[in-house]
Each structure stands twice: as C-alpha cells, then as structure tokens.
Amino acid sequence: MSKIEFDRRDFLKVMGVSGVAATVAGCDMPSYITSEEGAEEVIPYLSPEEFVIPGVGVHYASTCLQCPATCGIRGRVREGRVLKLEGNPKSALNTGKLCQMGQAGLQTHYNPDRLTKPLVRKDGALAEATWEDALALIEEKTGPSSGLSGGRFAWLTGTISGHQSVLLKAHLESLGSSSHFVHEVINTRVWQAVCQDMLGQSMPRLRIDKAKMVLSFGADFLGTWMSPIHFSADYARFRSGEDRGMLVQAEPSMSLTGANADLWVALRPGTEGVMALGLANVLINKERMDASALPAAALELINQYGVSRTTKMTGIAGDRLIRIARHLKERSPSLVLAGASAAGHVGGYQSVQAAMLLNILLGNIDQTIEASGDFALPQLASVSGGTSDLSRFADAAGAGKLDAVFFDGSNPLFAAPNHLGLTEKFDSIPFKVAFSQFMDETTAHADVVLPMASALEDWGTHVAAYQGGDHEIAFQQPLMEPIYPGTRSFGDMLLALNSMRNPGSYDGLEDYYGYLQSAVGSIPGVLKGEDDEAINVSAWNRILQDGRLQMPVDTRAFTSNLSMDDMDVRDADPAFPYYLVPTPRGTLYDGRHANIPWLQESPDQISKVVWNSWAEIHPVTAAKLAVEEGDVITVTTPDGVLEVPVYIHKGIHVDVVAVPMGQGHEDYGRYARGRGVNPLKILQPGSDAKTGELALYGSRAALAATGRAGRLIKMGNTETQHGRKIVATITAEQQRRNEGDS
Amino acid sequence: MKVEAKTCHEQTHRPLFTWTRMWAVLVLAGLLGGLSLSGSSSAGELMAPPRVHTPPGAADSADEPLGPFPGVVAPEGTYEGKNVEQPIEFPHDLHADTNKINCLYCHTYARRSAVAGIPPTSKCMGCHNVIATDRPRIKKLTEYWEKGESPPWKKVHDLPDYVRFTHERHLKKFLFDNPDMSVERVDEVCALCHGNVKKMTVARKQKPLTMGFCTRCHEANDGPFDCQKCHK
Incomplete structure (x- = not known):
C-alpha cells in the first residue's frame, strides 16, 4: 500500500466534504429531546378573552419599581406570562425608554429565590407557617389588645408614594405613631434640602436639554442620579442640537456620566463646593460677571476662594479652572448640578449650596432650573428616603425605644456601616415583621416574614419624586397572575393591617384593587360616572391602558433665600492617606439587584468587570x-478591612480608592451570596450637619498589597487599541491647538 | 474541487482522486460528520439512520396524502409517529371528515398567530353542552369543564425552541394569497405538514418536520432561505 500523501489542501477538502455530509445528515435528524411527540403538555385556555391569541403578545402598562425613579413600563404578556418589559411611551418621565435595571425586572419576578410561604421565628430559627398563624401573631403583638401605641411602633421602608403611602400613614396613625423611617442609600436628599432652602421648592425641573453647558459635581444623571432615563433623553437633545452642549464632570471617580463628558476633572473628595466657589471667584473677578444677585455674605465667602487657594484645596490646575469658568460664561444658559459625591460629606450641604450659588450667579434660575410646583395631591407625593433615617432608626433601636417594627422595600442591615452597630440594635427590637420578596440580610433577622407579590403581580400607584414635564400618578397593575399562590399583595396587607386596628374601616372593599378604584374615583373629576354610575369604567380602563393619570400642575414661582455657609473640608489623616469612595452603579444599584444574574453579568460601565x-x-x-x-489589596479604615482585587484606571483621583456598592451579600439568594465585598460596611462615622445624611464619601482608608495575585473577570482584555486605530484619537493638547482654544 | 453547500439536501458525491485518497476522505468525512452532529452520543448511534424516518411512498394506506392543490409543490417525506395517549381520545375524523367542520373553526389561531392553538375548552363546550352529552368522552370533557380546568393535552407536533415557525405566514401563502384556493380547502394546506388528520382519531405525527423537510419545501415553493428567517 502506498504511503498516503495528505497535505493541507487535501485536509481542507476533507473538511469541506465532511461539513456537507454532517449538515445533510443533520437536516433530517429529528431532535429527540425537544420535539418528541407527547413529551410536553399543551393546555388550552378554559375560556379566553376575545383579544387573547396564543402566540401573540398583549401589552399592558405598569410601573417599574426597580429604583425609586418610577418610570412607566409596558410588559409583553403571552399565554399568561410576562416576557419582556419596555418603557411606556405615554409616560412623561421616561417616554418609552427603560434602563437595564428596569429590563431586568423580569428576573426579580421570576427569581428562583422568591419567598413563597410565611415564616415565623420559633426557638430562634425561622420556620414555615400558615398565613393565619402569621397574621394571628401580628394581631397579638400589634393589634388593639396588644397595648402597643405611640412611637414604640415604627415602619421602615424604602421610598414610598401613592396610595400605599396613604394606607401606611393610616396604619401608623391607628397606632398613634409617627415613626416612619424612609431609608435609601442612593438619594438626593441634600440636593432637595438645598433647593428647598434656597429656591423654596425641593424638586425644581432641571432642563439639561435647554442648557448649553452642564457642569456636574458628581451628579451621575445618566446612571443613578434622580431620574436617569428622563435625563438621558434630555441629554440626547442637549448633545444633538445645532450648538452641541458641553458637559464637564468633576468627581473623585469616573461615573457613567463622567465617561460621557467633554472634560472630566479628578476632584479631591469633599472639595466640590470649593471648586464651585473658586469658579464663582473667577467669574466675578476675572470675567467681570454681574454679582448683584448675590448677598454680601456670599460675595465675601467667594472672595476667600481665589484661584491659588482653590487649586491648592481641590488639586485642579488654575488654568483649567479659568477655562471652565470662561466656558460657563460663554455658554449661557448653563446648568450646575451636584450629586452624591458632593453631598456625601460632613460639609455636603455647603458644597451643594455652593453649586446652587453658581447657578444663581450664572443666571440659570428660571432658565435651566424651572419652577415645578407641588404635587396636586400632597398625600400621594413621594416620601423620599435617605441615610439620615438609617442613623435615626439605629439610635431609636439602640435606645430601646421600639417594641415593634414593620419593614418593606429596604435592606438596612446590608446598607448600615459597621459603626452604627445596627445588627445588634435591630436584634434587640422585640418584634420585627418583614414584608419581603426575598430572604435578605434584614429579612433573615425578622421574627415574622411575609412573602410579598412581585412588582409585576401587584397593584399600586406611584408618584415620582422628580416629575418630568407633566405631573402624573403612575399606575402599577399586575402583568400576570402570581407565580406563587402563597404570596400576597402589599396593598392587601396594608388594608388587612388597618382593618386589624380599626375593624370595619375598609369593609366595603374587596381588596386593594377595589380600594384603589374607589380612591382614584374620589379624586374630583377623574372617574366621574355618568348618571347613577359609581365610576366611569371606560375612564378607569383608559387610565390602566395609559398606565398614568395626568394631574394639573400648579406651578409656583421660586422664592429665594441666599444664605451661604463656609465650606467644611477636613484634613487628611496621615495614617489613612486615601479616600474611600463607594460608587453607585446603574446595575446592582445599592445592592438590591445583586440577585439578578442579568445585572451581575452585565459588564461594569468603566471597569467591564462582571x-x-x-x-x-x-x-x-x-x-x-x-x-x-x-x-488583591486590603482597604483598611478605622471601621474595618476589605480584601479586594484592584482595577487600575486613570479616571480616578490619585488619592482615591473606589469600591462599587452592591456586592458582599451574606444572604439574598444563590446569585448574590458570598460574592465580592460591601464597601458600605467599613465607612467611618460622620454626617452632614444640616440634613443628617451619612457622609458616605468622607471615609479615609489605608491601602496595602497582600502579595496575592489574582485575575479580574471582565469583558475585553486590553485598554488600548494597540495602534490599530479602531477609534481614531488625538491628544487633548493637539485638539486644543486645532480648535484654537485658550 | 469545488464543494458547494447551497442547500442542505444537495449532496455532491463525485470520485475525485485516487482510491487511496478517496478512502481517507470518506473515513475522515464519516468521523468528522458524525462527531459534528452531537457531542454527547457515541458515533455509532449517530451514524444509524433516524429512528422512524421512512422513505417517501412508504406511508400506511390510511394516511394517503391529499392530492397536491394548485400553487404548491408538496414537501417530500413521511414519518411514522407513535400513538400519543391523550386525556380524552379526541376523534378528528368525526369532526373534520364526517361532520365537515373546517379545521380553522377550532384551530382558529392558525391564521392569526405563530401557533395554531388548541381550542379553548369553552369552544368544545359550546357544542357539547347539547350534542352527544351522554357519550363517555363528552362526560369526561364536561367533568373537566365543571372543575374549571382544561384537559392537559399532549403535544404531538412540536419544534425545537430554536426554530420559529409561524402558521400565519404559511396559511397566508398557501391559502389566503393563493387565488386558486378557497378557505373550504384549508385541510389540504394543513395536510402538507400534518398529514391527513381528517382520517385520524387522535392526531399522529405523519411528517418528519425536520429541517430537511422544511428546506425541501422552501426550495420547491420559493420560500425564504435565510438562516435567520427560522432561527431568530
């Protein structure tokens, strides 16, 4: 037999022929796994609605509850299952757009770690119980015969609004208590306080789309600040106009908004206000801007922050400061924003105040900062959360002032820094009831756990803290039947709790849906029935189809009160030379989305880590x-140590170490548990003097290498293009020369 | 040599080189072909012919294909499906053949949706409130209805999840856009892929519904050939 000569060419021929052979055989090979006859059941509808066609989706409007912005959503529902969420085009807030957290609402809903049965603590451990037993225990401890009253009872929730807020207040009143702690790690409370004090309105409209330049002190308005989807649409208009808007972002560690900026400035944490005053100084003294709108005290303060002092404190080069000021003057109207990294310091209020002062100096009030007015129905308005309530709650619990606490929509034991000692204080409360969809750090310490329906299975109304153009009540309606029959609606529970305290108070109503219908019907002119009809059914259906109810806006002009306090910038401690910045991300958010695989696996906006x-x-x-x-390095503060792998990036101040929030869960289901670290835990004590908000960005840390090498799991392996010019770039210096910039 | 794989059923076999080389080519082709089909089963199993795939013309007499109607080339290939035990032995022949009920009366979603749909139980009861109420099968159906449940029917025709097949599009082409056809003859269109269901009691799979079966028909009837048309 001759020697087989087999070269590369023949090999390729073989591959070709075998490929064809494989495909040909494959084409007629039935798939035994998925298409075997009789392997699956197909159960028809019993008696379907006329518009229901199997295989064809029907869209229902509802409201997203993945973050406090309450965007409108539309869910595609097929064969009784919700399959996809998109933004509701009729919502004035998000005009049909939805972020990745909203899209991932499906995985909160279909999560395999959902609680399905009530749990009651017996002999130190949580054990399954019936609803009757759980409610009987709640009645025993908090019902009329329990003797519980006054401030010894409290609710702890996340941001809450709409009719849930009304019923929750009614329940508190029935107990004679006013203790409602509203906890939200990522919040805008300091901004709201400054706006309230200086302009007389806590949530003015911010017209990014009308501005020619936006200067943002750490306001990540494209990622996590206030109402990111609304601002993203505004931002798109801001950038796409004839005169393309200019974005300057100054912050300690690059956020998503920072990554989009024309100029990103690494700022020493806590000096945001100093930079704002320094800019005001340049505008008044160098650019000769009219400062007659400012009170003498403010001018005096501004005069103290000349370029050299500002440069020294902030670490920003003087010529850069002057250039930014010049742009601000030329590009009028502009808009100056201040976000979490400006507000999260002991002098956070003053920093945000300085940013607002800059707005006033630049004449932005009534131009890009518009009066919005109060929500027409104040009882439905959003009760926005913050971290000051967390420390107030810890104080109350620590002082033994609470006998019973109900909590919903918040995970304080995960978010509380170690220095609050909340876990021990929490455990000392005699009776704790969790209304929760998941077993999380807080739920695990409760005495009674009540499994709640998911946001896509429940009724509700919501009022966004930041309203877009129109004021509206957002309607949440179930997109499908509850997956687990053992779960109950939060609204139904509030009704039951109220009936428990005041028997007969809601007797005429079958459930929370009935309550909502009658409550919305009582808003004058909304559901006015014709003739003797109690409510106008077609008007009600129209509201549910739109997912929103527009409310009249009574715009109120700004009042102005221009007081100004000096900056409170703390010196560095030589033992802890770095600043620890816990960065919020629009994926895991404050940690509530760590149990969603879609968000865990979506690469981080800056580091691409998953x-x-x-x-x-x-x-x-x-x-x-x-x-x-x-x-792996250690990040040490006086309150604890984290061991975490490093990501090296130029988009950060040299004295800063940034660790994203969201990971480090001890409990919270299979996807979240035991993954990463929680930077919130090791934050140092300190809070903003004016608002009491925790100084989340004010901690100092020491760094040390452990000597252990590791590998970050991330998308893409390289930060450079290796000379391939995939995206053409020139140096900033070259750009400046080309543009003739000063 | 130029090997073109334009369609899946097109098989190019020509003696190419020396016998020695050919031997090597065929052995390797067999091995690689077998391996590329599936990673989990052994090559021996895979090289065996598909389980019950019978050549054209070997169908049993009760399932004679309906005559080809105008405007279509019927796809080749038959399949001897197994009897699937259903919660109620539904007689298709009695409804569609004896009583001449149009397929689309019950499978009404076929013209509007990707799936033909099993008729809702309320539709069955629309007639069987009064018709044949003493028969055991109807009694069983009424029991389900009174319990507020639908019978858990077993799926007979199914495609893998990575295939998107739409009834709506096929009915449009072969029936509604076909000037030579009328909706009364819809059973002939259904029969292209489902066999002559009119002659069956409980539906049985009569056609292979494999990719080869689909592509042969698509080629013969000028159907689309882009991968993503079906594999979305």
Missing part, C-alpha cells in the same frame, strides 16, 4: 503599592 467587586485605583497608587490589575 460578577465581582474590585477596587479602582490610579496607576500612580498602583505603582506605589507595586500591584498589577487583579492583585
């Missing part, structure tokens, strides 16, 4: 520590 925590440090810091990407 499923893990990382510490972002500047290359200079990395060189000092002699670490490379993926190496």
Whole structure:
C-alpha cells in the first residue's frame, strides 16, 4: 500500500466534504429531546378573552419599581406570562425608554429565590407557617389588645408614594405613631434640602436639554442620579442640537456620566463646593460677571476662594479652572448640578449650596432650573428616603425605644456601616415583621416574614419624586397572575393591617384593587360616572391602558433665600492617606439587584468587570503599592478591612480608592451570596450637619498589597487599541491647538 | 474541487482522486460528520439512520396524502409517529371528515398567530353542552369543564425552541394569497405538514418536520432561505 500523501489542501477538502455530509445528515435528524411527540403538555385556555391569541403578545402598562425613579413600563404578556418589559411611551418621565435595571425586572419576578410561604421565628430559627398563624401573631403583638401605641411602633421602608403611602400613614396613625423611617442609600436628599432652602421648592425641573453647558459635581444623571432615563433623553437633545452642549464632570471617580463628558476633572473628595466657589471667584473677578444677585455674605465667602487657594484645596490646575469658568460664561444658559459625591460629606450641604450659588450667579434660575410646583395631591407625593433615617432608626433601636417594627422595600442591615452597630440594635427590637420578596440580610433577622407579590403581580400607584414635564400618578397593575399562590399583595396587607386596628374601616372593599378604584374615583373629576354610575369604567380602563393619570400642575414661582455657609473640608489623616469612595452603579444599584444574574453579568460601565467587586485605583497608587490589575489589596479604615482585587484606571483621583456598592451579600439568594465585598460596611462615622445624611464619601482608608495575585473577570482584555486605530484619537493638547482654544 | 453547500439536501458525491485518497476522505468525512452532529452520543448511534424516518411512498394506506392543490409543490417525506395517549381520545375524523367542520373553526389561531392553538375548552363546550352529552368522552370533557380546568393535552407536533415557525405566514401563502384556493380547502394546506388528520382519531405525527423537510419545501415553493428567517 502506498504511503498516503495528505497535505493541507487535501485536509481542507476533507473538511469541506465532511461539513456537507454532517449538515445533510443533520437536516433530517429529528431532535429527540425537544420535539418528541407527547413529551410536553399543551393546555388550552378554559375560556379566553376575545383579544387573547396564543402566540401573540398583549401589552399592558405598569410601573417599574426597580429604583425609586418610577418610570412607566409596558410588559409583553403571552399565554399568561410576562416576557419582556419596555418603557411606556405615554409616560412623561421616561417616554418609552427603560434602563437595564428596569429590563431586568423580569428576573426579580421570576427569581428562583422568591419567598413563597410565611415564616415565623420559633426557638430562634425561622420556620414555615400558615398565613393565619402569621397574621394571628401580628394581631397579638400589634393589634388593639396588644397595648402597643405611640412611637414604640415604627415602619421602615424604602421610598414610598401613592396610595400605599396613604394606607401606611393610616396604619401608623391607628397606632398613634409617627415613626416612619424612609431609608435609601442612593438619594438626593441634600440636593432637595438645598433647593428647598434656597429656591423654596425641593424638586425644581432641571432642563439639561435647554442648557448649553452642564457642569456636574458628581451628579451621575445618566446612571443613578434622580431620574436617569428622563435625563438621558434630555441629554440626547442637549448633545444633538445645532450648538452641541458641553458637559464637564468633576468627581473623585469616573461615573457613567463622567465617561460621557467633554472634560472630566479628578476632584479631591469633599472639595466640590470649593471648586464651585473658586469658579464663582473667577467669574466675578476675572470675567467681570454681574454679582448683584448675590448677598454680601456670599460675595465675601467667594472672595476667600481665589484661584491659588482653590487649586491648592481641590488639586485642579488654575488654568483649567479659568477655562471652565470662561466656558460657563460663554455658554449661557448653563446648568450646575451636584450629586452624591458632593453631598456625601460632613460639609455636603455647603458644597451643594455652593453649586446652587453658581447657578444663581450664572443666571440659570428660571432658565435651566424651572419652577415645578407641588404635587396636586400632597398625600400621594413621594416620601423620599435617605441615610439620615438609617442613623435615626439605629439610635431609636439602640435606645430601646421600639417594641415593634414593620419593614418593606429596604435592606438596612446590608446598607448600615459597621459603626452604627445596627445588627445588634435591630436584634434587640422585640418584634420585627418583614414584608419581603426575598430572604435578605434584614429579612433573615425578622421574627415574622411575609412573602410579598412581585412588582409585576401587584397593584399600586406611584408618584415620582422628580416629575418630568407633566405631573402624573403612575399606575402599577399586575402583568400576570402570581407565580406563587402563597404570596400576597402589599396593598392587601396594608388594608388587612388597618382593618386589624380599626375593624370595619375598609369593609366595603374587596381588596386593594377595589380600594384603589374607589380612591382614584374620589379624586374630583377623574372617574366621574355618568348618571347613577359609581365610576366611569371606560375612564378607569383608559387610565390602566395609559398606565398614568395626568394631574394639573400648579406651578409656583421660586422664592429665594441666599444664605451661604463656609465650606467644611477636613484634613487628611496621615495614617489613612486615601479616600474611600463607594460608587453607585446603574446595575446592582445599592445592592438590591445583586440577585439578578442579568445585572451581575452585565459588564461594569468603566471597569467591564462582571460578577465581582474590585477596587479602582490610579496607576500612580498602583505603582506605589507595586500591584498589577487583579492583585488583591486590603482597604483598611478605622471601621474595618476589605480584601479586594484592584482595577487600575486613570479616571480616578490619585488619592482615591473606589469600591462599587452592591456586592458582599451574606444572604439574598444563590446569585448574590458570598460574592465580592460591601464597601458600605467599613465607612467611618460622620454626617452632614444640616440634613443628617451619612457622609458616605468622607471615609479615609489605608491601602496595602497582600502579595496575592489574582485575575479580574471582565469583558475585553486590553485598554488600548494597540495602534490599530479602531477609534481614531488625538491628544487633548493637539485638539486644543486645532480648535484654537485658550 | 469545488464543494458547494447551497442547500442542505444537495449532496455532491463525485470520485475525485485516487482510491487511496478517496478512502481517507470518506473515513475522515464519516468521523468528522458524525462527531459534528452531537457531542454527547457515541458515533455509532449517530451514524444509524433516524429512528422512524421512512422513505417517501412508504406511508400506511390510511394516511394517503391529499392530492397536491394548485400553487404548491408538496414537501417530500413521511414519518411514522407513535400513538400519543391523550386525556380524552379526541376523534378528528368525526369532526373534520364526517361532520365537515373546517379545521380553522377550532384551530382558529392558525391564521392569526405563530401557533395554531388548541381550542379553548369553552369552544368544545359550546357544542357539547347539547350534542352527544351522554357519550363517555363528552362526560369526561364536561367533568373537566365543571372543575374549571382544561384537559392537559399532549403535544404531538412540536419544534425545537430554536426554530420559529409561524402558521400565519404559511396559511397566508398557501391559502389566503393563493387565488386558486378557497378557505373550504384549508385541510389540504394543513395536510402538507400534518398529514391527513381528517382520517385520524387522535392526531399522529405523519411528517418528519425536520429541517430537511422544511428546506425541501422552501426550495420547491420559493420560500425564504435565510438562516435567520427560522432561527431568530
């Protein structure tokens, strides 16, 4: 037999022929796994609605509850299952757009770790119980015969609004209590307080679309600040106009908004207000802007922050400061925003105040900051949360002032820094009831756990804290039947709790749906029935189809009260030379989405890391520590230590280490548990003097290499294009020369 | 040599080189072909012919294909499906053949949706409130209805999840857009893929419904050939 000569060419021929052979055989090979006859059941509808066609989706409007912005959503429902969520085009807030957190609402709903049965603590451990037993226990401890009254009872919730808020207040009143702690880690409370004090309105409309320049002190309005989807649409108009808007972002660590900016400025944490005053100084003294609108005290303060002092405190070069000021003057109207990294310091209020002062100096009030007016029905308005309520709650619990606490929509034991000692204080409360969809850090410490329906299975009304053009009540309606029959609606529970305290108070109503219909019917002119009809059914159906009810806006002009306090910038502690910045991300948010695989696996906006925590440090810091990407370092504050791999990035201040929020759960289901670290835990004590908000961005840390090498799991392996010019770039210096910029 | 794989059923076999080389080519082709089909089963199993795939013309006499109607080339291939035990032995022959009820009367979604749909139980009861109420099968159906349940029918015709087949589009082409056809003859269109259901009691799979079956028909009837038309 001759030797088989087999070269590369023949090999390719073989591959070709075998490919054809494989495909040909494959084409007629039935799939035994999925298409075997009789392997699956197909159960028809019993008696379907006329418009229901199997295989064809029907869209229902509802409201997204993945973050407090309450965007309108539309769910595609097929064969009784919700399959896809998109934005509701009729919602004035998000005009048909939806972020990744909203899209992932499906995985909250279909999550395999949902609670399905009530749990009651017996002999120290939570054990399954019936609803009757659980409610009987609640009646025993908090019912009329319990003797519980006054401030010894409290509710702890996340941001709440609409009729749930009305019923919750009614329940508190029935107990004679006014203790409602509203906890939200990512919040805008300081901004709201400044607006309220200086303009007389806490939530003015911010017209990014009308501005020619936006200067943002850490306001991540494209990612997590206030109402990101609404601002993203405004931002698109801001950028696409004839005169393309200019965005300057100054913050300690680059956010999504920072990554989109024309100029990103690394700012020493806590000096946002100093930079704002420094800019005001340049505008008045160098650019000769009219400062007659400012009171003498403010001018005096501004005069103290000349360029050299500002440069020294903030770390920003003087010529850069002057250039930004010049742009602000030329590009009028502009808009100055201040977000979490400006507000999260002991002097947070003053920093935000300085930013607002800059707006007043630049003449932005009534131009890009518009009066909005109060919501027409104040009892439905949003009760926005903050972190000051967390420390107030910890104080109340620690002082033994609480006998019973109900909590919903918030996970305080995960978010509370170690220095609050909340876990022990929480455990000392005699009776704790969790209304929850999941077993999380707080739920695990409760005495009674009541499994709640998901946001896509429940009724509700919501009023956004930040309203878009129109004021509206957003309607939440079930997109499908509850997956687990053992879960109950939060609204139904509120009705039951109220009936428990005041028997007979809601007797005429079958359930929360009935309550909502009658409550909305009582708003004058909304559901006015014709003739003797109690409510106008077609008007009600129209509201549900739109997912919203527009309310009249009574715009109220701004009042102005221009007081100004000096900055409170703390000096660095030589033992802890770095600032620890816990960064919020529009994926895991404050940690509530850590149990959603879609969001865990979506690469981080800056580092591209998935499923893990990382510490972002500047290359200079990395060189000092002699670490490379993926190496594990320790981040030490006086309140604790984290061990975390590093990500080296230039988009961060050299003295800052940034660890994203959201990971480090001890409980919270299979996808979240034991993954990454929680930077909130090791934050140092301190709070803004004016609002009491925790100084989340004011902690100091020491860094040390552990000597352990690791590897970050992330999308894309390289930060450079290796000279391939996939995206053409020029240096900033070259750009400045080309543009003839000063 | 130029090997073109334009369609799946097109098989190019020509003696190409020396016998020695050919031997090597065929052995390797067999091995690689077998391996590329599936990673989980052994090559021996895979090279065996498909389980009950019978050549054209070997169908049993009760399932004679309906005559080809105008405007279509019937796809080749038959399949001897197994008897599927259903909660109620539904007689298709009695409804569609003896009583001449149009397929689309019960499978009404076929013209509007990707799926033909099993008729809602309320539709069955619309007639069987009064018709044949003493028969055991109807009694069983009434029991389900009174319990507020639908019978858990077993799926006979199913496609893998990575295939998007739409009834609506096929009915449009072969029936509603076909000037030579009328809606009374819809059973002939259904029969292209479902066999002569009119002659069956409980439906049985009569056609292979494999990709080869689909592509042969698509080629013969100028159907679309882009991968993503079906594999979305």
